[in-house]
Amino acid sequence: MTGAKMDELMIVAISRAAQLAYVEEAHAAFAYLSAADRFFRYHASTDKTATLGEELERLGDFAVIDGSFSIHLASGPVGPSGSGSLFIKRLSLIDAALRLSSGTGEGPILVEPNVGGAACVLSRGGKRLPVPKA
Amino acid sequence: MASVLIVDDEELSRIAVRKLLSRLFPDTLVAGEAENGRVAVALALSLRPDIVLMDIRIPAMNGIDAAVAILDALPSTRIVVVSAYDSFGFAQRAINIGVSGYLLKPVSEADFAAVFGKALAEVQARIGVAQEQAVAPGPTAPAGKRDAIERAIASLSLRELGLERLADVLDMNPQHLSRLFKELFGIRFVEYSTGLRIDAAKAALTDQDITVEELCRRLGWTDSAHFTKVFKERTGLTPKAYARQIGGNGP
Numbered sequence: 001m002t003g004a005k006m007d008e009l010m011i012v013a014i015s016r017a018a019q020l021a022y023v024e025e026a027h028a029a030f031a032y033l034s035a036a037d038r039f040f041r042y043h044a045s046t047d048k049t050a051t052l053g054e055e056l057e058r059l060g061d062f063a064v065i066d067g068s069f070s071i072h073l074a075s076g077p078v079g080p081s082g083s084g085s086l087f088i089k090r091l092s093l094i095d096a097a098l099r100l101s102s103g104t105g106e107g108p109i110l111v112e113p114n115v116g117g118a119a120c121v122l123s124r125g126g127k128r129l130p131v132p133k134a
Numbered sequence: 135m136a137s138v139l140i141v142d143d144e145e146l147s148r149i150a151v152r153k154l155l156s157r158l159f160p161d162t163l164v165a166g167e168a169e170n171g172r173v174a175v176a177l178a179l180s181l182r183p184d185i186v187l188m189d190i191r192i193p194a195m196n197g198i199d200a201a202v203a204i205l206d207a208l209p210s211t212r213i214v215v216v217s218a219y220d221s222f223g224f225a226q227r228a229i230n231i232g233v234s235g236y237l238l239k240p241v242s243e244a245d246f247a248a249v250f251g252k253a254l255a256e257v258q259a260r261i262g263v264a265q266e267q268a269v270a271p272g273p274t275a276p277a278g279k280r281d282a283i284e285r286a287i288a289s290l291s292l293r294e295l296g297l298e299r300l301a302d303v304l305d306m307n308p309q310h311l312s313r314l315f316k317e318l319f320g321i322r323f324v325e326y327s328t329g330l331r332i333d334a335a336k337a338a339l340t341d342q343d344i345t346v347e348e349l350c351r352r353l354g355w356t357d358s359a360h361f362t363k364v365f366k367e368r369t370g371l372t373p374k375a376y377a378r379q380i381g382g383n384g385p
Contacts, residue, residue: 018240019239023149037240
């Protein structure tokens, strides 16, 4: 089975599992599976870029799926009218968060949008990782 | 009460949509369900639903083509796409044919409330205009009255369609509506509504594994023996024989 077919199967399976959770009124399971559905769709996309706002939403979904770290957004609007409309390389924010989530202290990962020349900067336990604009 | 047709080849998805409707829009009525595009078009033409919740990847005819056929025949019907596929191509085609909204499975209650609620508001506004036209004081052109009655009929499911219910929607006296109907349509209301129900029954029998009892329940026909008799009078065949003749899996 090709990677694309496997991605499609995974998305369909998660989507159906989420619908089943809804039908059975398992609300926490529905929320979890919906986050997984959104994240896997995003991950499977062939687009090279994303907006910062979009990537932050998916980072939130990833944090729900992973369960080992949380996110704290520093300040500022991250909607379409704010710094959320900045373009970044798809998954670059999530990759940066993954690097910080393993062995760099406790507490949430701080996300500061539009700092200096970067689309945003992630920090945790004294370590800072800038995510460049696309 | 707005009527809804659910089109999806997966039973789980149809159950989930029914649950969303019952939780968020309990005043809507599920007039029918279809598992493929061809049946969806046939059912839409006979049931004349206000809103169609349409999956895209379905057998026989895809959801986009089915939506085009439905909108061609019933331009006031609202179509909301409910799909597991978020491809830009699908979404673009859906927008271009004039669907009212696009929902991605699994559908959250918040998204369903926003998108379906918008389509429902449009339907309710249309029904309100139909009622105003029907009861407008002073001389009203017969064509306008006939159109208002047809639109009011379209706003009802076959299960609830009856003279008193129609009069209620139009805010008219049932006896007055009965006389006006005969004058405008040339036949009695009961003959007209029976014709709609028989057409819907024929459409359902073409492709659905459905019993006569279930068919009667969907059509609002309380006596299945009477239904079989009327069906035979109109088509020359019993429902079972009709289903056999057209090659379906009917009762």
